Amino acid sequence: MTAKIIDGKVIAAELRARVADEVARVKREHNLVPGLAVVLVGNDPASEVYVRSKHTQTQAAGMASFEHKLPADVSQADLLALVAKLNRDPAVHGILVQLPLPKGLNTEAVINAIDPAKDVDGLHPNNAGRLAGGFQALSPCTPLGCIILTKSVHASLEGMNAIVIGRSNLVGRPLVQLLLNENATVTIAHSRSRDLPGLVKQADLVYAAVGRPEMVRGDWLKPGATVIDVGINRIPKEDGKTRLVGDVAYQEALEVAGAITPVPGGVGQMTVACLLVNTLRAACAIAGLPKPAV
Numbered sequence: 001m002t003a004k005i006i007d008g009k010v011i012a013a014e015l016r017a018r019v020a021d022e023v024a025r026v027k028r029e030h031n032l033v034p035g036l037a038v039v040l041v042g043n044d045p046a047s048e049v050y051v052r053s054k055h056t057q058t059q060a061a062g063m064a065s066f067e068h069k070l071p072a073d074v075s076q077a078d079l080l081a082l083v084a085k086l087n088r089d090p091a092v093h094g095i096l097v098q099l100p101l102p103k104g105l106n107t108e109a110v111i112n113a114i115d116p117a118k119d120v121d122g123l124h125p126n127n128a129g130r131l132a133g134g135f136q137a138l139s140p141c142t143p144l145g146c147i148i149l150t151k152s153v154h155a156s157l158e159g160m161n162a163i164v165i166g167r168s169n170l171v172g173r174p175l176v177q178l179l180l181n182e183n184a185t186v187t188i189a190h191s192r193s194r195d196l197p198g199l200v201k202q203a204d205l206v207y208a209a210v211g212r213p214e215m216v217r218g219d220w221l222k223p224g225a226t227v228i229d230v231g232i233n234r235i236p237k238e239d240g241k242t243r244l245v246g247d248v249a250y251q252e253a254l255e256v257a258g259a260i261t262p263v264p265g266g267v268g269q270m271t272v273a274c275l276l277v278n279t280l281r282a283a284c285a286i287a288g289l290p291k292p293a294v
């Protein structure tokens with residue numbers, strides 16, 4: 001048996017197209033142009049790549065994109081002043097401060113300063129708390145993408161056994177909450193979990209968000225399981241270059257899983273597409289419009 005490959009590229013492109021349709025509709029019907037502001041502090045090369053792709057995709061969806069680049073040695077006060085200005089700006093409906101921030105800046109204080117209504121990364125404690133309470137919230141983009149990818153395979157996740165490996169605020173914890181909202185039965189594993197292979201063996205749905213190359217082996221999986229690999233790890237090749245691998249041993253998993261996301265071309269593609277969804281939703285909520293159809 002060879003697993004079905006879940007094509008994140010195709011699914012993300014479809015999602016972006018649906019967002020663009022809804023953006024065109026709210027523009028036409030309500031004269032509303034959703035706007036996303038991205039703040040990049042310093043010049044971390046990986047962050048620069050992400051920010052550029054967010055900018056391009058936001059514009060391609062018909063939204064306004066505002067980029068703010070600040071030097072790595074910006075003061076906490078100046079960064080907070082920019083966030084406060086964006087909170088007040090009526091053209092801005094989503095604010096994303098690219099993480100990680102350079103050393104010396106207090107990430108928690110910056111996240112707390114973002115207006116929760118504009119917190120399209122879903123990291124503000126108001127949104128994290130609302131999500132955990134089962135209330136309407138802006139949820140982090142990568143976990144949202146994981147759910148959409150899973151639902152491309154299973155129309156309903158009700159009663160399925162899911163395991164989330166990793167408990168970060170950005171991925172693991174919010175993903176658990178979204179899976180509970182889908183009525184899955186969820187196990188959350190982390191570095192102190194015992195018998196991880198045994199836990200994974202029980203799961204119909206496996207989410208690996210660890211940051212350890214190819215940690216989850218093929219023989220850990222229950223035959224037919226759906227595997228969503230969030231990990232992005234750069235490992236050296238023999239020719240001195242590097243290649244990307246996930247947290248799952250892909251070739252081994254292909255032989256056992258029912259469906260699996262590749263790395264690259266899986267979850268990574270969905271994250272920015274879901275950022276556009278969140279920006280559109282935030283813009284509609286701020287304008288007092290009904291939730292958009294995406």
Ligand code: NDP
Pocket residue numbers: 142165166167168169170171172189190191192193196209210211212230231232233267268269271
């Ligand atoms: P973190 O480093 O914040 O969290 C990693 C988690 O993995 C922690 O909860 C940690 O446990 C757990 N862990 C570490 N070692 C083990 C182990 N041996 N067994 C079981 N669990 C372990 O990472 P992130 O959540 O931010 O990211 C995870 C991965 O996902 C990374 O590769 C990252 O690059 C990728 N990523 C991809 C995105 C995308 O768009 N595709 C977006 C965001 C992240 P503990 O809490 O006990 O320390």
